[in-house]
Amino acid sequence: METIKTRFAPSPTGSLHVGGARTALFCYALAKKLGGQFLLRIEDTDRARHQEEAVEKIVEDLRWLGIDWDEGVIVGGDFGPYRQSERLEIYQQHIHGLLESGKAYYAFDTPDELDAMRQEAQARKEDFHYPRPKKLPCLADAKAARSAGKPVVVRLACPAGDVTFRDEVFGDVTIPADQIDDFIIQKADGWPTYHLANVVDDALMGVNFICRGQEFLGQTWRHVLLRDALEYPEPQYAHLPLIMDMDGRKLSKRDGDVEVDTFRQHGYLPEALLNFIALLGWNPKGDREKFTLEEMTELFDVAGVGKSNAKFDRDKLLAFNVDAIADAAPKRLLECFTDFLSFHDTPLAGLDDKTLQSILRSCQGFRTFMDILHKVDVLFAADDSYQFDPKAVKKVMLKNDGAGYAMLADILPLLAEAEWTAEALEAWMGEYCQTNEIGMGKVAQPIRIAVTGTTISPPIFDTLVFLGKEKTLARIQRCLSQRNAG
Numbered sequence: 001m002e003t004i005k006t007r008f009a010p011s012p013t014g015s016l017h018v019g020g021a022r023t024a025l026f027c028y029a030l031a032k033k034l035g036g037q038f039l040l041r042i043e044d045t046d047r048a049r050h051q052e053e054a055v056e057k058i059v060e061d062l063r064w065l066g067i068d069w070d071e072g073v074i075v076g077g078d079f080g081p082y083r084q085s086e087r088l089e090i091y092q093q094h095i096h097g098l099l100e101s102g103k104a105y106y107a108f109d110t111p112d113e114l115d116a117m118r119q120e121a122q123a124r125k126e127d128f129h130y131p132r133p134k135k136l137p138c139l140a141d142a143k144a145a146r147s148a149g150k151p152v153v154v155r156l157a158c159p160a161g162d163v164t165f166r167d168e169v170f171g172d173v174t175i176p177a178d179q180i181d182d183f184i185i186q187k188a189d190g191w192p193t194y195h196l197a198n199v200v201d202d203a204l205m206g207v208n209f210i211c212r213g214q215e216f217l218g219q220t221w222r223h224v225l226l227r228d229a230l231e232y233p234e235p236q237y238a239h240l241p242l243i244m245d246m247d248g249r250k251l252s253k254r255d256g257d258v259e260v261d262t263f264r265q266h267g268y269l270p271e272a273l274l275n276f277i278a279l280l281g282w283n284p285k286g287d288r289e290k291f292t293l294e295e296m297t298e299l300f301d302v303a304g305v306g307k308s309n310a311k312f313d314r315d316k317l318l319a320f321n322v323d324a325i326a327d328a329a330p331k332r333l334l335e336c337f338t339d340f341l342s343f344h345d346t347p348l349a350g351l352d353d354k355t356l357q358s359i360l361r362s363c364q365g366f367r368t369f370m371d372i373l374h375k376v377d378v379l380f381a382a383d384d385s386y387q388f389d390p391k392a393v394k395k396v397m398l399k400n401d402g403a404g405y406a407m408l409a410d411i412l413p414l415l416a417e418a419e420w421t422a423e424a425l426e427a428w429m430g431e432y433c434q435t436n437e438i439g440m441g442k443v444a445q446p447i448r449i450a451v452t453g454t455t456i457s458p459p460i461f462d463t464l465v466f467l468g469k470e471k472t473l474a475r476i477q478r479c480l481s482q483r484n485a486g
């Protein structure tokens with residue numbers, strides 16, 4: 001039996017979208033499960049929409065997720081080049097062959113002429129089909145048209161009849177003959193269309209299992225006809241269901257992050273995102289939802305991919321992230337945290353590993369690294385630079401005639417004398433609370449607001465030790481004077 005070869009073939013028009021990451025992951029898992037190969041090809045024939053940085057970004061995002069490819073850009077292989085922009089000659093040879101055999105033909109209609117034809121078809125209440133001329137234009141006709149300033153394209157002469165192909169997810173798909181049209185395979189600028197380049201490359205690179213998003217399902221008949229015309233063998237197809245937001249709309253930036261790099265910058269662990277993405281349309285047997293990439297690959301089966309739209313449940317992703325954080329070894333967590341910090345302009349980025357590790361330990365309960373940044377950044381800020389959260393001030397400081405402020409004023413001289421370790425401060429506060437018959441929260445919360453501006457911070461004694469006595473006292477003093485000023 002032939003070994004399986006899959007590919008991810010992104011067009012570099014921007015960052016890697018979670019939908020693209022899912023395609024890459026499923027293609028990877030399909031190939032690895034069956035001992036096959038997975039390749040990465042860059043489809044950059046659309047020169048107008050091409051972004052060079054996007055290629056690097058896609059490569060980086062895939063690597064961050066832990067998805068490696070056996071063949072393709074960067075790593076090379078026997079069937080390169082793996083960027084379509086470097087394969088123009090190959091496409092032109094194929095187009096030439098199709099023209100020679102009469103399976104394709106030149107056409108040179110201007111956009112206005114095409115519009116007029118479309119409108120006529122509409123007036124007749126018919127679908128527009130490009131009218132293939134009885135006598136196909138020859139090369140001399142094409143040259144003359146080009147000299148006359150007309151756009152010269154090449155169209156595939158599609159055979160009459162329905163097109164049927166098998167999809168591993170959607171079953172047998174039939175496109176009726178009346179929806180089939182002589183489509184363009186070479187544009188007026190001499191570049192192939194996506195359809196031609198895609199089909200030629202899959203065939204030449206030995207890709208025999210095409211797995212991609214459902215948005216390409218409606219295009220596949222073109223690829224089937226092109227393969228037939230080029231006499232290349234037909235691959236297997238699997239189209240992956242659409243990914244929707246929780247309201248059933250197409251997933252978009254409007255409701256949050258949709259690109260892999262934004263999840264990275266917002267403090268998610270790659271293993272959590274990968275695990276979450278794996279479940280977008282794939283249903284492993286049983287109740288198990290948590291797995292590593294290796295485990296997912298082991299379990300993966302295209303029969304487990306459903307047709308129904310997948311839901312992008314952000315709460316679930318957050319919960320996955322919380323679990324992944326809890327499961328991560330300290331070294332791994334530190335590695336991810338350091339990577340996260342490299343995207344942010346924060347003093348934390350300059351700290352040594354030991355300090356970062358102690359911050360990670362003391363910030364237990366964080367959901368993403370962003371939570372830590374919010375909590376901890378204030379500790380590094382200048383003592384007079386942060387704001388006091390008005391809601392927290394109202395609730396904790398101003399209630400009962402400003403009991404919070406009164407307490408701060410009371411402890412200020414005592415703290416000035418206190419021994420400055422977490423244990424000693426804890427013991428001191430316990431004693432103070434006992435003497436004054438109040439709960440720890442009544443003391444800890446006002447201090448927290450005074451030194452961080454909010455009621456959320458790492459454990460209070462760690463926070464105070466981290467700040468040091470001098471800064472703690474200065475911050476409490478500032479909090480008191482703000483009240484007096486207000």
Ligand code: GLU
Binds near residue numbers: 043212
């Ligand atoms: N280059 C196409 C895209 O990313 C992918 C086509 C395919 O997978 O066949 O939009």
